[in-house]
Amino acid sequence: MESIWSKTCGMKQRSPLSGDLHTEAVIIGGGMAGILTAYQLERSGIRTVVLEAERIGSGQTKNTTAKITAQHGLICRTLAEKKGKEVAAQFVMANQIAVEEFEKVIQDEHISCDFEPCSSYVYSDNEQALREEAKMAASFGLPAVFTDQIEIPVPCAGAVRFDRQAKFHPLKFLDALAQQLTIYEQTPVLDAEEHSVKTASGQVTADYIIFATHFPFINFPGMYFARMHQKRSYVLALADAGILNGMYIGDQSDSLSFRQYGRYLLLGGQGHRTGENKDGGNYERLRQKARHLYPGSREVACWSAQDCMTADQIPFIGHYAAERPDWFVATGFQKWGMTSSMLSAMLLRDLICGIKNPYADVFAPSRFSADELSQIVRDSGKAVSGLTKRFFQIPEETISMLQPGHGAIVETDSGKAGVYKTDDQKIYQVDIVCPHLGCQLAWNPDERTWDCPCHGSRFDYKGNLLTGPAQRGIHND
Ligand SMILES: Cc1cc2nc3c(=O)[nH]c(=O)nc-3n(C[C@H](O)[C@H](O)[C@H](O)COP(=O)(O)OP(=O)(O)OC[C@H]3O[C@@H](n4cnc5c(N)ncnc54)[C@H](O)[C@@H]3O)c2cc1C
Known part of the structure; x- marks a missing residue:
C-alpha cells in the first residue's frame, strides 16, 4: 500500500x-x-x-494528505473554551504564520513541489458552531468566513472557509x-x-x-x-471523481477529508485509536463511501497513517x-x-x-492542563489493560484453528504468541509483548500488522518494527 x-x-x-x-x-x-x-x-x-x-x-x-492549513477543525471555539481566547488566537496565528512560511521557503529555495495556494473548509451540520468559529477566527485576524457554497457531495449546513491556505507534494x-x-x-x-x-x-x-x-x-x-496516544486513519486516491478546488474536512471525528492532487481526489477517513481495529474493514468502508459519493470513480492508491494526540x-x-x-x-x-x-x-x-x-x-x-490529567487516567487504564491482557487473557485459538490470511494471539507449546498464517499456509510467529513498555499487541487485519493499543508502536507480521515509540522488532527467536 x-x-x-x-x-x-x-x-x-x-x-x-x-x-x-x-x-x-x-x-x-x-x-x-x-x-x-x-x-x-x-x-x-x-x-x-x-x-x-x-x-x-x-x-x-x-x-x-499534505494540506497546509491553520484550520485544524473548529479549533478556535475548542481552544477558546478550554484555554481562553488569547491562547486560541495565538494558536491559529502561529499556524497561519507557518502556512505563509511554507510559501516563502518554496519561493526562496525555488522548490518545485506542486505547491498551490487554495482555501480550506471545515463542514458541519451545526450552523451556529460554524458561524461562531468564522466570527472568532476573523476577529483573531484570520481570513475566515461562514459559507454555504461548498463543492463536496456531503449534506451539511455549510462550512467555515479559510482563504490563503495551501497544498503541496510533501516528498x-x-x-x-x-x-x-x-x-x-x-x-x-x-x-x-x-x-x-x-x-x-x-x-x-x-x-x-x-x-x-x-x-x-x-x-x-x-x-x-x-501524555499522548496515537490515532490512525485511511486514505484513497480516486481518479475520475471530478476536480475540487478547496480542501475539506468535517467537524466530527468520523467525518471525511477531501483534497485534490492533480487528477486525483484524496478521500480520507475511518479514524480509530491505533491498536483498536480488531474487526478491520476500514479500507472497505471508505471504498463504500467513495462509491456512494463519487460513482464512476476509480481507486488508484490506498494507504494509511497515524499521528500523536495530546489531551489539549x-x-x-x-x-x-x-x-x-x-x-x-x-x-x-x-x-x-x-x-x-x-x-x-x-x-x-x-x-x-x-x-x-x-x-x-x-x-x-x-x-x-486539567484535560491532561483526565487523559493520563484514561490512557493509564489502557496501559493497565494492555499489561493485564498479557498476563491473564487466555488465547481462544490454536495455530491449527487459524484461517489462512489471518493473524491472532494463540496458545503455543511455549506460551502465548502472535501468529500470522499466510494465504499459502506459511506461519509467522512473533512475540506479542511490545518492547516499548510491555503492553500486549493486537492484530490489525486491515494492514496485517501487530499494533500496540497503549502507545501506538507497530510491527509487520514478520516482527519488523514499523513505527515507534518502540525501537526494536518483536522477532520470536
Ligand atoms: C491520514 C493522515 C492524514 C494527514 N494529513 C495531514 C494534512 O493534510 N495536513 C497536515 O498538516 N498534517 C496531516 N497529517 C499529519 C502529518 O502527516 C504528520 O503529523 C507529520 O507527517 C509528522 O511528521 P514528523 O516529522 O513528526 O514524523 P515522521 O514523518 O514520522 O518522521 C519521524 C522520523 O523519525 C525517524 N525515527 C524514529 N525513531 C528514530 C531513531 N531512533 N533514530 C533515528 N530516526 C528515527 C523515523 O524513521 C521517521 O522518518 C496527517 C496524518 C494522518 C494520519
Whole structure:
C-alpha cells in the first residue's frame, strides 16, 4: 500500500553515519519536522546534522494528505473554551504564520513541489458552531468566513472557509529541501545522553539534541508516553471523481477529508485509536463511501497513517524536560503535522538562538492542563489493560484453528504468541509483548500488522518494527 506521494517521487538516498562526529545541533528523525528544523537552524548559522533511522520522509510524512492549513477543525471555539481566547488566537496565528512560511521557503529555495495556494473548509451540520468559529477566527485576524457554497457531495449546513491556505507534494518538497542539509540515513539512534547520541556506527556529540522522531522514544525524563496516544486513519486516491478546488474536512471525528492532487481526489477517513481495529474493514468502508459519493470513480492508491494526540489538542514543541535544558522535542501534531512541523522548526530555532518567540509558551511541553490529567487516567487504564491482557487473557485459538490470511494471539507449546498464517499456509510467529513498555499487541487485519493499543508502536507480521515509540522488532527467536 503505497501513497500517491511515494508513487510519484523517487527520493535521493544517503549513506549511514560511519564514525564519530561533533556538531552544534543533532536532529533525530528526518520527517517533515526534522528536515524543516534542520533547514531553519542551518539558515540561522547553526551547524546541524540529521540522523534518520530509515530514509527521510519514510515515516508518517510519506502518508499524509499534505494540506497546509491553520484550520485544524473548529479549533478556535475548542481552544477558546478550554484555554481562553488569547491562547486560541495565538494558536491559529502561529499556524497561519507557518502556512505563509511554507510559501516563502518554496519561493526562496525555488522548490518545485506542486505547491498551490487554495482555501480550506471545515463542514458541519451545526450552523451556529460554524458561524461562531468564522466570527472568532476573523476577529483573531484570520481570513475566515461562514459559507454555504461548498463543492463536496456531503449534506451539511455549510462550512467555515479559510482563504490563503495551501497544498503541496510533501516528498517533492522534502527531497528538494534536504539537498542542502547534512543527513545520515539508515542510522537509528539507540540512546541519548546529555550531549551525545549513540548509533551502531558512531556517536554524535552536540550542543543541542532535537527529538523529531514523531513519538519521542526516551521515556524518562519527559514521560511523553503518559501524555499522548496515537490515532490512525485511511486514505484513497480516486481518479475520475471530478476536480475540487478547496480542501475539506468535517467537524466530527468520523467525518471525511477531501483534497485534490492533480487528477486525483484524496478521500480520507475511518479514524480509530491505533491498536483498536480488531474487526478491520476500514479500507472497505471508505471504498463504500467513495462509491456512494463519487460513482464512476476509480481507486488508484490506498494507504494509511497515524499521528500523536495530546489531551489539549496542542502539540508539544520546546524543551524536552526541565532536567535536560539542551534537549528539544516536536511531537503531538494531531494529524496537522505540516504547519505543526514548520511551527516546530521556527520555535526550536528561536529557542536555540535565544530569540523570544511570542508563541513559545502556548506549545511548551512543560504546560499542564486539567484535560491532561483526565487523559493520563484514561490512557493509564489502557496501559493497565494492555499489561493485564498479557498476563491473564487466555488465547481462544490454536495455530491449527487459524484461517489462512489471518493473524491472532494463540496458545503455543511455549506460551502465548502472535501468529500470522499466510494465504499459502506459511506461519509467522512473533512475540506479542511490545518492547516499548510491555503492553500486549493486537492484530490489525486491515494492514496485517501487530499494533500496540497503549502507545501506538507497530510491527509487520514478520516482527519488523514499523513505527515507534518502540525501537526494536518483536522477532520470536
Ligand atoms: C491520514 C493522515 C492524514 C494527514 N494529513 C495531514 C494534512 O493534510 N495536513 C497536515 O498538516 N498534517 C496531516 N497529517 C499529519 C502529518 O502527516 C504528520 O503529523 C507529520 O507527517 C509528522 O511528521 P514528523 O516529522 O513528526 O514524523 P515522521 O514523518 O514520522 O518522521 C519521524 C522520523 O523519525 C525517524 N525515527 C524514529 N525513531 C528514530 C531513531 N531512533 N533514530 C533515528 N530516526 C528515527 C523515523 O524513521 C521517521 O522518518 C496527517 C496524518 C494522518 C494520519
